[in-house]
Amino acid sequence: MQYVPFGSHGFQVSRLGFGAMRLPTRKEGDKNVVDREQAIQMIRHAIDEGVSYVDTAYPYHGGESEIVVGQALQGGYREKVTLTTKLPVWAVNEEKDMNRLLDEQLKKLDVPYVDFYLLHAMGRDRLEKLQAFHYRDFLNQAVKDGRIKRPGFSFHDNYQCFLDILHDYDNWGMAQIQFNYLDDKNQATEEGLRAAGKMGVPIVVMEPLRGGALAVPPPDVKEMMENYPVRRSAVEWAFAYVANFAEVATILSGMSTEEQVDDNLKIFDHLTVGGLSEADIQFIRALKEKYLSRMPIGCTGCRYCMPCPNGVGIPDIFHAYNEARMFDRNEGFARHYARMAQDGHDASRCVQCGACEGVCPQHLPIIDWLQKLNTEYQPK
């Protein structure tokens, strides 16, 4: 296992972090519950083999993740890891909710404090809401009374919003962002990652495999990997890209099986900051281009076409279709489209008024695409 300093906090952390959002599950009646015995064994096995960072959050596994993580960390394991959980910002309706939720989470985890407490899935609206509830005072007080060691935030919005949050508080101990070789220009972006580094805010990366999609490349991408002189698995290329950045402390992987834990441990044995050659970096850019070339609709998601007067979810349909084509997951799109039809946002609602095409900066033939997709995927 490789270790790096966690920014300037004065301790080291394993490059691989255990994300407790995809723990093994089993059926209990008609419900999926965490297979606690297996999950606890997996988490402890990862720690025994060198993983020293564990990430959970209030909503993971319907609230069960924090409890299971707490159980896994009994018996001397808590002292071996940096433990992070997150404030469910959406559940904060008044100022005192922040204290109440933190206390509830510490109880579930069965610990007196967490090392990092993150404001979960921050974006513009949530920042404004928490500002109104004086979130800085809450975090400062929780640090002072010892319930959290360091505050941070996890993030899902755009670059500008990321900078605004970074500058909104002086004591961020870290920021957790979605980052992988397809998302270097999305959400916080590589520029945001660099900006955080310059401000001394270490980065923890989530979704390094883009929800697992980068682990299973389509045939043309796979062929490129097979023909490249340096042999790495698809998973390894994705992890190696993120691990190359000095600003990145830990890379989270939501592991579900012991096999995945062992595969990841092997990969993180040798992934180092700056470990990729210039040729490797160019190759990863080529992989990204290949993925992007598989997206048939040049929709940028700007949403200028919204709202459609008839409720058609234009960018959402295009985004889901592009993703499905990019990763060869047509059945996934069919399911997504059926859900959109149920919610009244599918393309069958289009009356071809042309309002969307008139404002689309990409001049996309939106109506043609909607018709084509509706013909092919309208649920019977």
Ligand code: SF4
């Ligand atoms: S053309 Fe169809 S999708 Fe576009 S705005 Fe009109 S009804 Fe909505």
Ligand code: SF4
């Ligand atoms: S305006 Fe065009 S590019 Fe923008 S979201 Fe709508 S379809 Fe996509």
